[in-house]
Amino acid sequence: MLAENYEKVKQEIKGAAARAGRDIDLVKLVAVSKTVGIDQVRLAADLGITDFGENRVQEAEAKVSAMPGLKWHFIGHLQSNKVKDVLPFYTLVHSLDRLSLAKALQRCAERSDIAVEALIQVNVSGEKSKFGLSPEDLSCFIAQMRSFDRIKIKGLMTMAPFVDDPEETRPFFSRLRKLRDENAGAGQELTELSMGMSNDYIVAVEEGATIVRIGSALFS
Numbered sequence: 001m002l003a004e005n006y007e008k009v010k011q012e013i014k015g016a017a018a019r020a021g022r023d024i025d026l027v028k029l030v031a032v033s034k035t036v037g038i039d040q041v042r043l044a045a046d047l048g049i050t051d052f053g054e055n056r057v058q059e060a061e062a063k064v065s066a067m068p069g070l071k072w073h074f075i076g077h078l079q080s081n082k083v084k085d086v087l088p089f090y091t092l093v094h095s096l097d098r099l100s101l102a103k104a105l106q107r108c109a110e111r112s113d114i115a116v117e118a119l120i121q122v123n124v125s126g127e128k129s130k131f132g133l134s135p136e137d138l139s140c141f142i143a144q145m146r147s148f149d150r151i152k153i154k155g156l157m158t159m160a161p162f163v164d165d166p167e168e169t170r171p172f173f174s175r176l177r178k179l180r181d182e183n184a185g186a187g188q189e190l191t192e193l194s195m196g197m198s199n200d201y202i203v204a205v206e207e208g209a210t211i212v213r214i215g216s217a218l219f220s
């Protein structure tokens with residue numbers, strides 16, 4: 001049940017933030033609605049959830065256009081030719097992972113005379129199945145982003161490996177936090193850390209997540 005799940009997730013986030021001595025208001029919940037329809041999104045919005053995550057442009061289109069008052073986060077791999085379908089409708093792109101995508105975002109934002117907020121996706125674990133920049137390439141990429149005046153880099157995003165014991169994800173989340181701290185101030189704010197999904201968000205919040213992306217723990 002969504003209402004009970006939401007209550008439980010909120011309590012877990014609160015507990016994790018308290019254990020880490022963190023301000024609960026600095027942790028935003030993005031409800032990942034990729035597997036559910038408009039009805040569930042409406043229910044979630046009625047419960048007070050304001051931010052939703054989708055990873056596929058086409059599948060999300062009906063939901064996004066039906067609920068324009070919500071904040072939509074694009075969390076999936078983004079093809080450059082889909083940028084125009086994402087840009088005006090989404091609050092934050094979590095998956096900036098290459099120069100060619102930055103170029104497409106900049107071009108499209110210029111054309112619509114808007115700015116786009118994005119997170120740089122980092123492949124901290126180095127798994128071949130995952131998208132994202134390698135940690136070694138991050139500072140150079142951030143420096144390159146200075147010439148993209150329409151892109152506001154708000155922080156970093158990562159996905160931890162899928163493991164049975166969430167405790168094993170801790171080093172990946174703390175690594176992302178360290179990368180953020182090392183690169184902050186280089187012309188970009190880098191306040192946000194988008195990390196933590198249904199099975200590892202508690203550890204992620206303990207390690208400094210400012211955005212958690214939660215699907216199945218809410219919608220099942």
Ligand SMILES: *Cc1c(COP(=O)(O)O)cnc(C)c1O
Pocket residue numbers: 032034055075076159197198199213214215216217
């Ligand atoms: C699906 C997805 C999530 C949510 O996953 P759950 O395990 O259902 O919480 C979070 N982030 C990304 C990038 C996703 O694709």
